[in-house]
Amino acid sequence: MVSALADVGADVRVLTTSPPRSARRADDDPRVDVRRWPVLRNRSGYVRGYLPYLSFDLPLFFRVLFGRKADVYVCEPPPTTGFLLRVAAQLRRTPYVYYGADIWSDASAATGAPRIVLRVVRGLEQVALRGAHTVLVVSEGVRQRVTALAPDVPTSVVGHGVDLNTFAPDGPCVEEPVDIVYVGTASEWHGAGLAIEALSQVMGTDETVTAAFVGQGSEWDGLKRRVDELGLQSRIRFLPTVAAEEAAAWLRTARVSLATLAPGQGYDFAVPTKLYSSVAVGTPVAYAGPDPVRRLIIDEGLGAATHYEPAAYAQAIGSLLSETRGADEDLVRWAGENISSVAVAERAVQTIVRVARPGSVQARK
Numbered sequence: 001m002v003s004a005l006a007d008v009g010a011d012v013r014v015l016t017t018s019p020p021r022s023a024r025r026a027d028d029d030p031r032v033d034v035r036r037w038p039v040l041r042n043r044s045g046y047v048r049g050y051l052p053y054l055s056f057d058l059p060l061f062f063r064v065l066f067g068r069k070a071d072v073y074v075c076e077p078p079p080t081t082g083f084l085l086r087v088a089a090q091l092r093r094t095p096y097v098y099y100g101a102d103i104w105s106d107a108s109a110a111t112g113a114p115r116i117v118l119r120v121v122r123g124l125e126q127v128a129l130r131g132a133h134t135v136l137v138v139s140e141g142v143r144q145r146v147t148a149l150a151p152d153v154p155t156s157v158v159g160h161g162v163d164l165n166t167f168a169p170d171g172p173c174v175e176e177p178v179d180i181v182y183v184g185t186a187s188e189w190h191g192a193g194l195a196i197e198a199l200s201q202v203m204g205t206d207e208t209v210t211a212a213f214v215g216q217g218s219e220w221d222g223l224k225r226r227v228d229e230l231g232l233q234s235r236i237r238f239l240p241t242v243a244a245e246e247a248a249a250w251l252r253t254a255r256v257s258l259a260t261l262a263p264g265q266g267y268d269f270a271v272p273t274k275l276y277s278s279v280a281v282g283t284p285v286a287y288a289g290p291d292p293v294r295r296l297i298i299d300e301g302l303g304a305a306t307h308y309e310p311a312a313y314a315q316a317i318g319s320l321l322s323e324t325r326g327a328d329e330d331l332v333r334w335a336g337e338n339i340s341s342v343a344v345a346e347r348a349v350q351t352i353v354r355v356a357r358p359g360s361v362q363a364r365k
Helices: 002-007 050-066 079-092 104-110 115-130 140-149 193-205 220-230 244-253 274-281 293-300 310-321 329-338 341-355
Strands: 012-017 033-037 073-075 096-100 134-137 155-157 180-185 211-216 236-239 256-260 285-288 303-306
Touching: 002 012, 002 341, 012 050, 033 050, 050 079, 073 079, 079 096, 079 115, 096 115, 096 140, 096 341, 104 115, 115 140, 134 140, 134 341, 140 155, 155 341, 180 193, 180 244, 180 274, 193 220, 193 256, 193 285, 193 310, 211 220, 211 244, 220 236, 244 274, 256 274, 256 310, 274 285, 274 303, 274 329, 285 293, 285 310, 293 303, 303 310
Parallel strands: 012 033, 073 096, 096 134, 134 155, 180 211, 180 256, 211 236, 256 285, 285 303
Antiparallel strands: none
């Protein structure tokens, strides 16, 4: 989106975080002024929790309030950021666009957070949404939830996007490949523990199958413990979060990728976007969870999808293992037609420019 804004001549400033020391820093677009701010991170380098959020949000409030004025701001979650940006933007009498990648208060409910926490998060999110000139949303399901929380705010469905240059069928592969890979976050609402149970059944019938989990999340330690209990630690590996290029290599090398979504948590509309990255490199997805994702995978032929149940999921994984060899050109073609991040960014920019003050396309993200 930042690059697409620069493409239309916008003067773009990005106010973001300083990366963790362990991360390989990507090159910034030379046309864009990127301003980074140090934040609190947990031991894995992840920004998670209200104090880490505020370590960015509070300085951001003053950076917006006293920084060079923009014609429009674009704000990403968490809701604490949106709340404080709304206050600063109102003081500066400047509109902002909110990027609704998902609904944080619904995700918090899925984690079993205390009721008082849910009320606070819901209130902050409603304030952030209702103050926006427009909300960019990634799916129709998210749009419906935004409309429920902020009925009078316009929405624009831009879709999910994948960098098809990075996540492509051709490129480096990992030196020690596995048959099955899970790449990305494993939080409570993902319910990735089901994948471990299903893999134990798959591996019980085929002693040659191997798997890897690459990423992080609140469920990560629990997944490791369960693998140890099952005695599968020699066949299921765990690796920390990697750069996008390396994530693509893991997906590209595997025969099947995994994606799960625990149903019945008020978050069934969510999309585990890891499945799109897999499709882009041509690796089919084994998904367990509710519609609409299950129906999408079945209707579009993106892999195998089933209800959230270990035996059925094991069968779905096994069916893909018996069929797949090499990148699936049909999957790659579908990705190019449906989930290009370039197309998503262009749709977002059209909305952002319309919100900006007449006669100008200056913007700050």
